[in-house]
Amino acid sequence: MEQERTQHHAGTVDAAAHSAARASASRPTLGNKVFSAEKLLLARMMESMGNPPLDLVLWDGQAIAGTNSPPIAQVLIRDRGALLKLIANPELGFGEMYVAERIEVQGNLVDCLEAIYRSMRASGHGQIAQKLLAPFSAAPRNTQPRARRNIHHHYDIGNDFYKLWLDRNMVYTCAYFPTPDMALEQAQAAKLDYVCRKLRLAPGEAVLEAGCGWGALALHMAKHYGVTVRAYNISTEQIAYARERALAEGLDGRVQFIEDDYRNVEGEFDAFVSVGMLEHVGIDQYQALGAVIDRSLKDGGRGLVHTIGRDRPSPMTPWIERNIFPGACPPSLSQMMQIFEPFGFSVLDVENLRLHYATTLEHWLARYEANTERVTQMFDPAFVRTWRLYLAGSLAAFRSGDMQLFQVCFNRSGENRIPWTRQYLYAP
Amino acid sequence: MEQERTQHHAGTVDAAAHSAARASASRPTLGNKVFSAEKLLLARMMESMGNPPLDLVLWDGQAIAGTNSPPIAQVLIRDRGALLKLIANPELGFGEMYVAERIEVQGNLVDCLEAIYRSMRASGHGQIAQKLLAPFSAAPRNTQPRARRNIHHHYDIGNDFYKLWLDRNMVYTCAYFPTPDMALEQAQAAKLDYVCRKLRLAPGEAVLEAGCGWGALALHMAKHYGVTVRAYNISTEQIAYARERALAEGLDGRVQFIEDDYRNVEGEFDAFVSVGMLEHVGIDQYQALGAVIDRSLKDGGRGLVHTIGRDRPSPMTPWIERNIFPGACPPSLSQMMQIFEPFGFSVLDVENLRLHYATTLEHWLARYEANTERVTQMFDPAFVRTWRLYLAGSLAAFRSGDMQLFQVCFNRSGENRIPWTRQYLYAP
Numbered sequence: 138m139e140q141e142r143t144q145h146h147a148g149t150v151d152a153a154a155h156s157a158a159r160a161s162a163s164r165p166t167l168g169n170k171v172f173s174a175e176k177l178l179l180a181r182m183m184e185s186m187g188n189p190p191l192d193l194v195l196w197d198g199q200a201i202a203g204t205n206s207p208p209i210a211q212v213l214i215r216d217r218g219a220l221l222k223l224i225a226n227p228e229l230g231f232g233e234m235y236v237a238e239r240i241e242v243q244g245n246l247v248d249c250l251e252a253i254y255r256s257m258r259a260s261g262h263g264q265i266a267q268k269l270l271a272p273f274s275a276a277p278r279n280t281q282p283r284a285r286r287n288i289h290h291h292y293d294i295g296n297d298f299y300k301l302w303l304d305r306n307m308v309y310t311c312a313y314f315p316t317p318d319m320a321l322e323q324a325q326a327a328k329l330d331y332v333c334r335k336l337r338l339a340p341g342e343a344v345l346e347a348g349c350g351w352g353a354l355a356l357h358m359a360k361h362y363g364v365t366v367r368a369y370n371i372s373t374e375q376i377a378y379a380r381e382r383a384l385a386e387g388l389d390g391r392v393q394f395i396e397d398d399y400r401n402v403e404g405e406f407d408a409f410v411s412v413g414m415l416e417h418v419g420i421d422q423y424q425a426l427g428a429v430i431d432r433s434l435k436d437g438g439r440g441l442v443h444t445i446g447r448d449r450p451s452p453m454t455p456w457i458e459r460n461i462f463p464g465a466c467p468p469s470l471s472q473m474m475q476i477f478e479p480f481g482f483s484v485l486d487v488e489n490l491r492l493h494y495a496t497t498l499e500h501w502l503a504r505y506e507a508n509t510e511r512v513t514q515m516f517d518p519a520f521v522r523t524w525r526l527y528l529a530g531s532l533a534a535f536r537s538g539d540m541q542l543f544q545v546c547f548n549r550s551g552e553n554r555i556p557w558t559r560q561y562l563y564a565p
Numbered sequence: 566m567e568q569e570r571t572q573h574h575a576g577t578v579d580a581a582a583h584s585a586a587r588a589s590a591s592r593p594t595l596g597n598k599v600f601s602a603e604k605l606l607l608a609r610m611m612e613s614m615g616n617p618p619l620d621l622v623l624w625d626g627q628a629i630a631g632t633n634s635p636p637i638a639q640v641l642i643r644d645r646g647a648l649l650k651l652i653a654n655p656e657l658g659f660g661e662m663y664v665a666e667r668i669e670v671q672g673n674l675v676d677c678l679e680a681i682y683r684s685m686r687a688s689g690h691g692q693i694a695q696k697l698l699a700p701f702s703a704a705p706r707n708t709q710p711r712a713r714r715n716i717h718h719h720y721d722i723g724n725d726f727y728k729l730w731l732d733r734n735m736v737y738t739c740a741y742f743p744t745p746d747m748a749l750e751q752a753q754a755a756k757l758d759y760v761c762r763k764l765r766l767a768p769g770e771a772v773l774e775a776g777c778g779w780g781a782l783a784l785h786m787a788k789h790y791g792v793t794v795r796a797y798n799i800s801t802e803q804i805a806y807a808r809e810r811a812l813a814e815g816l817d818g819r820v821q822f823i824e825d826d827y828r829n830v831e832g833e834f835d836a837f838v839s840v841g842m843l844e845h846v847g848i849d850q851y852q853a854l855g856a857v858i859d860r861s862l863k864d865g866g867r868g869l870v871h872t873i874g875r876d877r878p879s880p881m882t883p884w885i886e887r888n889i890f891p892g893a894c895p896p897s898l899s900q901m902m903q904i905f906e907p908f909g910f911s912v913l914d915v916e917n918l919r920l921h922y923a924t925t926l927e928h929w930l931a932r933y934e935a936n937t938e939r940v941t942q943m944f945d946p947a948f949v950r951t952w953r954l955y956l957a958g959s960l961a962a963f964r965s966g967d968m969q970l971f972q973v974c975f976n977r978s979g980e981n982r983i984p985w986t987r988q989y990l991y992a993p
Contacts, residue, residue, distance in 0.1 A: 255979060258978060314985075315986060317985060448905075448906065448910065448911045448912070449907065449909055469902065470898065470899075470902050470906075470912055471898075471899045471902035471903070471906055474897065474898050475899070478877040478878070478897055478898075478899055479877065481686065481876050481877055482876065483917065483969065484898055485917045486916060486917065487898075487914065489912060492981065492985065536981070538978045538979030538981075541911065550686060550966045551686060551965050551966030552966070553920065553966075555920070557742075557744075557745060558743060559987065559990075559991070560991045563987070563991040563992075564991075
């Protein structure tokens with residue numbers, strides 16, 4: 138019954154919102170009347186977010202302006218329920234109501250979200266909460282069974298879906314664009330190569346990869362750098378796909394894909410690499426990861442960790458944590474150091490590739506939007522909107538500086554066979 | 566009287582030590598007899614240090630071998646007092662007794678110290694102490710008066726002394742050697758340039774320098790990059806020297822040298838730079854430093870901090886803290902992040918130039934050794950040995966990985982006018 142009423146609202150609101158956008162003065166029914174207390178709360182919410190340059194347009198056509206500057210977009214709030222959810226918990230409510238089509242954005246979604254991120258940071262929004270939360274993990278501890286459920290939730294929704302918008306090698310991490318206009322396919326290949334060069338791989342060496350996705354890096358290392366690879370992943374679909382590729386490319390003798398948790402790694406290796414897994418590990422497991430690296434690396438061993446990060450310790454955006462990446466938390470650099478410092482690893486190089494992730498996401502989002510019809514057939518409209526908001530929100534987060542992308546290179550302490558300068562990374 | 570006796574010992578021990586080195590069996594007098602308990606304690610001390618490949622030779626000619634492998638050097642302990650000081654507090658006692666000529670090293674001093682550093686790390690020596698100490702500052706808080714005393718102690722001992730072994734521009738920080746065989750003069754110039762390029766200085770910009778030494782970087786920036794510089798330092802002698810140079814080079818209109826604490830900085834700047842000051846700041850003052858940077862940097866501002874560091878939080882070597890750098894503590898990266906994370910700065914690039922500092926110190930030590938006669942005239946033999954041990958020990962620390970050299974580049978969060986890649990740093 139409640140749902141029916143909402144549906145009804147959504148129906149009438151559709152028209153109302155559109156007329157609102159046209160600044161029409163269509164009169165709402167009495168039950169839909171916006172109370173002045175609601176407008177006050179909404180204005181307060183906008184103020185607490187630093188008054189982003191947006192217009193909030195209510196179902197009765199009334200608008201609340203964020204600032205005096207020209208609005209970047211209009212956010213249409215289509216019913217009272219959506220309004221209340223938004224006020225009660227803006228970060229969670231916006232996503233939920235957007236997916237339910239009870240909040241719409243008229244204008245560029247990415248620009249709208251970037252304006253919100255920038256405005257919230259400028260106003261210091263969330264800093265007190267972040268300080269309080271910093272010592273704690275935002276999510277419950279990622280035990281092995283929980284980690285498996287978390288990873289299954291995101292990565293096992295069907296390889297065909299990811300094929301719609303990733304590059305042909307299925308690399309689902311930040312690409313490296315030597316120039317910003319490079320095509321995505323090339324930039325992902327350039328990233329794989331950049332990682333290999335940073336690792337200084339030599340033929341015959343043994344490499345451990347933790348969190349290998351669909352296997353692109355492992356296969357690239359074996360094929361182009363002559364190493365053997367043991368690659369771990371707990372996503373069933375990704376491992377199956379990676380194994381097939383290894384067979385098809387005749388690399389199954391040199392690349393072993395293992396469906397298991399990084400904490401169960403066995404063996405000794407010349408190099409350790411992890412691209413895009415750390416986000417899922419959880420800050421409270423960093424020492425455990427450091428211990429795994431410590432027991433797996435030979436003397437003279439070296440490593441690279443590539444991860445989404447933050448400028449300061451912050452919990453994951455709650456809507457993303459709930460709907461997209463359960464258990465995930467991108468670390469700040471001080472948090473990341475918990476992997477290395479207790480074991481005396483020596484950090485040689487940290488590079489922040491934030492803008493490269495923004496560009497990567499521009500490609501993904503464009504490809505995704507070009508394929509929403511097929512996504513709708515595979516899933517449903519709510520799924521289409523969930524993933525649109527996730528990709529657009531991630532792009533906005535990297536553009537606005539809310540998220541970072543760190544590549545950290547390290548060696549065992551006191552190892553002097555390290556690059557003299559970084560010049561070799563940039564040699565033709 | 567006590568001193569006289571020691572002198573006497575030193576005299577007789579000289580011969581004894583040399584004969585010990587030749588494995589002579591000259592009989593000691595009864596009062597000088599080495600007790601077996603003393604040998605046991607010495608063996609235990611060696612064990613706690615991971616049994617470095619050294620022979621300890623006592624005044625009676627008896628030797629205690631660190632390991633079965635061929636010894637890198639012989640450490641001659643010339644009297645009972647030196648032995649007891651060494652056992653009671655190896656890190657402090659070694660330095661004190663070396664300076665007093667009651668401990669001698671036969672063989673290469675740097676290699677000997679490197680072997681000790683490596684052995685101690687391999688054995689995990691000091692890790693428990695480090696963990697306990699990590700949350701605390703090793704030294705008392707560096708208030709402004711204390712900071713002034715600390716800096717005076719090291720940097721105001723006479724510019725003529727530093728001229729004996731630094732490069733002609735008086736740069737007393739790690740050089741940058743594009744190739745390891747570059748001359749020191751060139752490598753220091755290359756470092757100044759590398760820092761300017763990392764800062765992306767543009768003509769007309771205003772730069773804040775915290776801890777400017779004898780002014781080489783400030784003058785280089787103004788001369789070659791067309792910026793204006795406000796440079797702070799609390800060393801009276803360094804500031805006086807820097808001002809003279811600015812006048813002589815006609816740069817006094819564009820470079821202002823201010824004898825004041827970094828905490829009293831005033832003004833707004835496009836760039837912040839600090840090369841070799843952070844070591845003296847003290848971990849508990851990092852947030853204060855971050856606040857200074859935060860209030861001094863314009864929107865779009867950027868910065869670079871260059872500092873000696875550690876792979877993990879560790880107090881300063883006690884002999885160095887007491888005799889060379891009172892109040893100093895090189896940070897680990899997680900500690901360094903206390904400057905940046907609370908203020909939402911975004912770390913773009915971290916480079917570890919540890920081996921470049923080892924090479925820099927090779928040059929300094931060689932120049933120093935070539936000038937010890939003049940140093941003896943200026944000071945006294947104990948001073949000569951103090952500085953020899955400090956330079957040799959620092960070289961050993963960088964070679965062995967006990968010390969790191971971090972260059973950290975940062976921007977305000979969300980600033981998108983940042984280098985797309987690091988390629989430009991390596992362009993001809």
